[in-house]
Amino acid sequence: MSAITTLFTKTCRLLIGSGAALVLTTAMTTSASAADIATTYDNSCAACHDSGALNAIKKGDSAKWQQLIQQKGMPALINSVKSGMTQMPAGGLCDNCSNDDYRKLIDYMSK
Ligand code: HEC
Known part of the structure; x- marks a missing residue:
């Protein structure tokens, strides 16, 4: 046995x-390497998160992002992007992003 x-x-x-x-x-x-995060952001997330279109939290609005990260936690935020939200398409327009890419993208937007 x-x-x-x-x-x-x-x-x-x-x-x-x-x-x-x-x-x-x-x-x-x-998947995108660390150096490509800015490019990936520009090609996908920026469409909404740069201008705050559709009420997306803007890149660089650290206060709001930090609050969200603290309230929901990073894993939940990654899941939100993957499954989509009311206004955000599933995957956030990034077809080949890994969980780690999403984490980096969120981190990138929060600064
Ligand atoms: C078509 C517009 C659009 C694109 C593209 C987009 N988002 Fe969003 N995102 C939104 C909107 C709008 C919200 C606010 C929630 C809602 O109303 O859907 C949001 C919310 C979020 C949130 C908060 C989720 C939560 O649980 O509160 C995260 C994190 C996020 N986006 C990350 C990303 C990332 C990373 C990308 C790129 C890979 C991306 N988004 C691309 C529109 C977009």
Whole structure:
């Protein structure tokens, strides 16, 4: 029994290990790198968050962004972008953004 458990644990570790490597490779090829965050922002989020169109919180309105980050928390904000809101299209017009990209974009807008 314990031998099977050990084997199972090892297999799981192996699976998790290769899964992580896969995620890493995918992230490196398809998602924006840190340097591209400004470009990604310009190409997607800026359409609304630059001008405050449709009542979107403006980039640089740190007080409002900090309040939102504190109230809802970063994971909830990332989910809002991914699933969309009343006025914001799901994904925020970024087709290949990862959770990490969204986190960086939100961070970028909050400054
Ligand atoms: C078509 C306009 C539009 C685009 C494009 C857009 N947003 Fe938004 N966003 C909004 C509006 C409007 C709101 C305010 C909530 C609402 O009424 O939908 C909002 C709210 C948010 C919020 C707050 C969510 C919450 O839970 O309160 C975050 C975070 C956010 N946007 C991030 C982004 C990011 C990151 C991008 C780019 C990848 C983006 N948005 C692109 C319009 C947009």
